Structures are given as C-alpha cells and as structure tokens.
Amino acid sequence: MKKAFVIIPTYNERENILKVIPILLETFKQIKNWEMNILVVDDTSPDKTADVVKDFAKKYKQVHLVLNKKKSGLGGAYLRGMDQAFHEYGADVVFEFDADLSHNPAKIPEFLRKIDEGYDMVLGSRYIPGGGIPEDWGLHRKFLSVVGNFVIMVILTNFTIRDWTGGYRAITRKVYDAVEPEMHDEKFTGYTFQIGFLHKAVKKGFKIIEIPFKFVDRTIGVSKLGNEYIKNNLLYLFKVRGKEIAQNRIFKFVITGGIGALVQLLSLFLWRAILPYELAVFMSIETAIVSNFIFSNIWTFSDRKLKASQYPSKFVQFNLASGGSILIQVVIAFLGKNLIGLFELFRLPVVQVVIDTGMIYAVVGILVGMFWNFFAYTTLIWKKPTESHA
Numbered sequence: 058m059k060k061a062f063v064i065i066p067t068y069n070e071r072e073n074i075l076k077v078i079p080i081l082l083e084t085f086k087q088i089k090n091w092e093m094n095i096l097v098v099d100d101t102s103p104d105k106t107a108d109v110v111k112d113f114a115k116k117y118k119q120v121h122l123v124l125n126k127k128k129s130g131l132g133g134a135y136l137r138g139m140d141q142a143f144h145e146y147g148a149d150v151v152f153e154f155d156a157d158l159s160h161n162p163a164k165i166p167e168f169l170r171k172i173d174e175g176y177d178m179v180l181g182s183r184y185i186p187g188g189g190i191p192e193d194w195g196l197h198r199k200f201l202s203v204v205g206n207f208v209i210m211v212i213l214t215n216f217t218i219r220d221w222t223g224g225y226r227a228i229t230r231k232v233y234d235a236v237e238p239e240m241h242d243e244k245f246t247g248y249t250f251q252i253g254f255l256h257k258a259v260k261k262g263f264k265i266i267e268i269p270f271k272f273v274d275r276t277i278g279v280s281k282l283g284n285e286y287i288k289n290n291l292l293y294l295f296k297v298r299g300k301e302i303a304q305n306r307i308f309k310f311v312i313t314g315g316i317g318a319l320v321q322l323l324s325l326f327l328w329r330a331i332l333p334y335e336l337a338v339f340m341s342i343e344t345a346i347v348s349n350f351i352f353s354n355i356w357t358f359s360d361r362k363l364k365a366s367q368y369p370s371k372f373v374q375f376n377l378a379s380g381g382s383i384l385i386q387v388v389i390a391f392l393g394k395n396l397i398g399l400f401e402l403f404r405l406p407v408v409q410v411v412i413d414t415g416m417i418y419a420v421v422g423i424l425v426g427m428f429w430n431f432f433a434y435t436t437l438i439w440k441k442p443t444e445s446h447a
C-alpha cells in the first residue's frame with residue numbers, strides 16, 4: 058500500500074497538537090487505500106510540544122516526531138520533515154499541514170483522490186470557488202493575503218494558480234526529488250518556502266491542481282507569521298524573476314540591439330574624424346553590425362555558439378539579415394508616406410516636439426525590422442542544432 062505522511066511543523070503548539078493528532082487519526086480511519094502517518098517536526102518548542110507528541114508516538118505507531126535542536130523556520134522544518142518521510146520512512150506523498158486546525162482534516166481524502174488520479178501536487182486553495190479566508194480576519198491580514206497573492210501572480214506572470222501562499226498541500230515524491238536540490242541555494246527557511254517550492258514545481262512542468270478549502274483562524278496560540286514575511290517574499294520573487302528575465306533570449310536580443318545602437322552612434326564620431334560623412338555613416342553601421350554579431354554569438358545565442366570556421370559565412374549572412382532589416386524599415390517608411398501620408402499627430406507638451414506619422418512609420422519599421430532580425434538569427438544564423446544520426 059502507498060504511504061502518506063502528514064507533516065506538521067510546530068513551534069509552541071502544545072495545546073493544538075493535543076487536539077489535532079486525535080482528529081487526524083480519526084480521519085485516517087476512512088482512508089482505505091493509503092497507509093496514513095503523522096510526522097511532527099518540532100523545533101524544541103519552549104512549551105514542550107514535543108513531549109505531547111512523544112506520548113502519542115508511544116501509543117500510536119503512525120505518529121512520528123522529528124526534533125530540531127533549534128528553530129529552523131517553516132521551510133527548514135518542512136525540508137527536514139520531508140527528507141525524513143521520503144528517505145527514512147519511504148513515503149510516496151507528504152502533506153503540508155498546520156498544527157493550529159486552520160486546515161480542515163476532512164479534506165485529506167480529496168487530496169489523495171487527486172493524487173490517485175495522477176496529479177503530482179495538490180494545493181488547498183482559499184482563492185478558488187468554494188474556498189475562503191476567515192471573515193473576521195483583520196483588514197490588514199486580508200489585504201496581505203489577497204493583494205499578496207495577486208502581486209505574486211503578476212510578478213511570476215502566472216494566473217493559473219490562485220493561492221501561492223497557502224500551507225495545505227500534498228506533494229508527491231517525484232516533485233520533492235526534483236525541487237528539493239534547488240531549495241538550498243536561496244533563503245527558504247521561512248514562509249518564503251511555500252512560494253519558492255511551488256514556483257519551482259510549476260516551472261518544472263508538474264501536474265498541479267487546486268482544490269478549495271476554507272481556512273479557519275486559529276483559536277489557540279499565536280501565528281508565527283512575522284514582519285519579515287513580505288520583505289523576504291518580495292526579495293525572493295524579484296530575485297528569481299530577475300534571473301529568469303536575464304536568461305530570456307528576447308531580453309538578451311533587445312539589450313544586444315541597444316548596445317549596437319550605442320556603438321553605432323559613438324563610432325560615428327570616431328569614423329567622422331578620419332572619413333567623409335557618408336562613408337563614416339556606413340562604417341558606423343558596419344561597426345554596430347560587428348558588435349551585434351559578437352554579442353549575439355557570445356551571449357544571446359551562447360547555447361548555440363558558432364564554430365570559428367563558420368564565422369566568415371555566418372558573418373556574411375548576418376550582414377544580409379541586417380541589410381534586410383534596413384530595407385524593411387525603408388519600405389515601410391516609403392509605403393506609409395505614399396499610402397497614408399505625412400502629417401502632424403500631436404505635439405509633446407513642454408518640449409514642443411512634433412510627433413507626426415513619419416515617426417510612427419519609423420517605430421513600426423524598427424519593430425518589424427527587429428522581428429525580422431530575430432527570425433533570421435534563430436532560424437538561419439544560430440539555427441537550433443538538429444540531431445544528427447551519423
């Protein structure tokens with residue numbers, strides 16, 4: 058039979074753990090096709106939560122305790138518990154579960170059904186129909202959770218998952234095995250663990266589903282959610298998102314083009330010092346093309362770097378592609394002028410710069426030209442290597 062472990066991190070939850078363990082054991086009785094266990098990860102709570110767990114563990118073989126010597130934070134506790142459950146006890150699935158009865162245990166069978174259906178990870182969600190947050194939460198906490206989740210969706214540009222910060226989840230071993238190695242390089246010890254873990258699981262393409270649940274406010278003890286929560290989460294989000302964007306090819310392409318434009322303008326000064334104007338313009342364009350070629354090869358397409366022997370022919374192709382882009386811009390400007398005409402649209406306030414249709418044709422030309430360049434680079438010059446079956 059497959060094994061599931063409900064992992065409960067605790068810090069000063071003596072009263073709560075006393076209540077929640079019997080309720081869970083009762084719930085487990087309805088579950089026939091899974092072997093159910095509880096694993097409490099306590100950070101040597103001053104209120105001696107661990108002693109209560111030890112008493113249960115003596116009576117019930119499904120109850121287990123991991124004791125951390127010092128406070129490890131929510132993420133630290135979960136990583137420790139998951140390692141133990143998957144590697145020592147041979148778990149197939151673990152649950153993230155709060156001690157304070159905020160998570161309705163009656164939902165556990167529903168989570169397991171989704172796992173049985175083939176999902177890799179199941180999220181208890183407060184923000185899909187059927188789910189909810191406590192009515193009596195203060196405005197501050199409601200705002201934090203609702204707006205926080207919205208901000209997360211915007212930064213990660215993922216609106217398919219509605220509850221990123223919830224702490225009621227079922228995670229299969231394969232998700233853990235894939236995500237866990239990456240959970241040590243950043244600061245995941247606190248509540249940021251939840252967003253970080255989920256974000257990585259999503260990126261790896263696991264099958265994830267949300268099921269609704271109503272979050273119930275704790276009646277005993279205090280929340281450990283600290284003020285560093287917002288700061289840490291935002292820091293994490295901007296860091297990983299920044300990294301993702303910096304690795305994006307289109308981003309690199311645009312930056313490379315920007316550098317090219319700068320090189321063109323600056324080198325024009327130098328070329329003009331030694332050449333007549335027309336020739337200097339031509340040489341500055343060629344200098345920019347060389348710059349673009351170099352940056353594209355070592356950065357934008359670093360994963361498809363050309364061999365030195367390919368440089369001459371690829372550089373000729375690159376020049377033709379760039380020439381194509383210039384031609385596109387000239388043609389669009391010509392067509393615009395002759396088909397639509399040149400006329401003033403508006404004047405920028407203060408600086409009094411006239412914006413006319415000619416500017417619009419130029420902008421459209423630049424965009425279409427860039428589109429052409431990107432197309433030529435990816436399909437012609439830095440072609441995706443085809444697998445050879447020699």
Ligand SMILES: Nc1nc2c(ncn2[C@@H]2O[C@H](COP(=O)(O)OP(=O)(O)O)[C@@H](O)[C@H]2O)c(=O)[nH]1
Binds near residue numbers: 066
């Ligand atoms: N082991 C351990 N558990 C923690 C730590 N911080 C929070 N928890 C537990 O994580 C669960 C969720 O914390 P809680 O304070 O209820 O957060 P909230 O529900 O977001 O207000 C509870 O069972 C806490 O006891 C920690 O540093 N170590």
Ligand SMILES: [Mg+2]
Binds near residue numbers: 155157159275280
């Ligand atoms: Mg709680």
